[in-house]
Amino acid sequence: xxxxxxxxxxxxxxxxxxxxxxxxxxxxxxxxxxxxxxxxxxxxxxxxxxxxxxxxxxxxxxxxxxxxxxxxxxxxxxxxxxxxxxxxxxxxxxxxxxxxxxxxxxxxxxxxxxxxxxxxxxxxxxxxxxxxxxxxxxxxxxxxxxxxxxxxxxxxxxxxxxxxxxxxxxxxxxxxxxxxxxxxxxxxxxxxxxxxxxxxxxxxxxxxxxxxxxxxxxxxxxxxxxxxxxxxxxxxxxxxxxxxxxxxxxxxxxxxxxxxxxxxxxxxxxxxxxxxxxxxxxxxxxxxxxxxxxxxxxxxxxxxxxxxxxxxxxxxxxxxxxx
Numbered sequence: 001x002x003x004x005x006x007x008x009x010x011x012x013x014x015x016x017x018x019x020x021x022x023x024x025x026x027x028x029x030x031x032x033x034x035x036x037x038x039x040x041x042x043x044x045x046x047x048x049x050x051x052x053x054x055x056x057x058x059x060x061x062x063x064x065x066x067x068x069x070x071x072x073x074x075x076x077x078x079x080x081x082x083x084x085x086x087x088x089x090x091x092x093x094x095x096x097x098x099x100x101x102x103x104x105x106x107x108x109x110x111x112x113x114x115x116x117x118x119x120x121x122x123x124x125x126x127x128x129x130x131x132x133x134x135x136x137x138x139x140x141x142x143x144x145x146x147x148x149x150x151x152x153x154x155x156x157x158x159x160x161x162x163x164x165x166x167x168x169x170x171x172x173x174x175x176x177x178x179x180x181x182x183x184x185x186x187x188x189x190x191x192x193x194x195x196x197x198x199x200x201x202x203x204x205x206x207x208x209x210x211x212x213x214x215x216x217x218x219x220x221x222x223x224x225x226x227x228x229x230x231x232x233x234x235x236x237x238x239x240x241x242x243x244x245x246x247x248x249x250x251x252x253x254x255x256x257x258x259x260x261x262x263x264x265x266x267x268x269x270x271x272x273x274x275x276x277x278x279x280x281x282x283x284x285x286x287x288x289x290x291x292x293x294x295x296x297x298x299x300x301x302x303x304x305x306x307x308x309x310x311x312x313x314x315x316x317x318x319x320x321x322x323x
Contacts (some may be wrong), residue, residue, distance in 0.1 A: 045205070119194035124312050
């Protein structure tokens with residue numbers, strides 16, 4: 001359990017980077033940020049794929065089909081909708097929606113567990129879920145108030161509504177991804193977590209390349225003023241794509257796969273809170289300011305919720321399996 005928790009923490013630290021990237025590259029469309037990130041992820045995955053080629057060759061057609069589904073929904077569609085939501089509705093609303101993932105995934109995974117050992121009585125799970133909910137409300141409420149007071153740009157109601165819809169879609173995509181990913185890894189224990197992360201990178205590459213060609217064609221037909229293929233700041237764009245492609249995509253996926261194999265799904269879902277905490281940490285570093293008291297209180301509640309969730313699952317009685 002300790003190794004699983006540390007892997008989930010590492011994945012959260014890596015994933016937090018993807019929340020500041022749309023702000024650093026605000027002049028780039030969200031879909032292009034997603035395509036660029038996963039082209040970089042796919043190219044980076046070619047190196048471990050060559051090193052791990054024996055185990056890669058042992059993956060079945062079923063494995064590759066599942067890896068492609070996970071890549072399309074949990075990678076490309078998720079980050080395209082998240083980045084676009086951040087740019088349309090600004091950071092607080094999408095962060096608030098994504099911050100509900102620990103609760104949403106815990107509820108869905110406990111409602112329909114893949115294995116009896118993953119199921120926990122709702123009354124035992126409720127305290128940690130309540131603490132997470134309250135923490136998320138405090139953190140995001142403070143951030144929303146701050147941004148409304150300091151907003152330098154005015155967004156139309158249509159932009160805000162579209163950003164909200166895209167944020168909800170991102171939550172749905174990443175609710176499906178960790179549950180299905182964890183269950184597939186548990187039912188196919190022969191698959192190594194490194195091999196599975198690399199396989200997802202390899203399946204992402206052709207999807208991202210096709211998406212880039214389609215987007216470039218659309219931009220050409222619509223006479224877009226955006227400077228394709230690398231935009232107005234090519235060096236910054238390439239650098240950020242390589243950074244999040246390596247850290248948030250390959251390394252983050254690798255560590256999350258390991259955590260998914262070692263932890264019950266409902267517990268792993270609650271540990272996604274590390275992503276929210278990391279995103280806040282990077283945002284405050286980028287902002288050059290300390291968090292408000294309300295934010296600190298929310299972070300404290302998030303930590304309490306995680307600790308309560310760990311204690312709930314660590315006290316699970318062993319289940320005897322009939323041969």
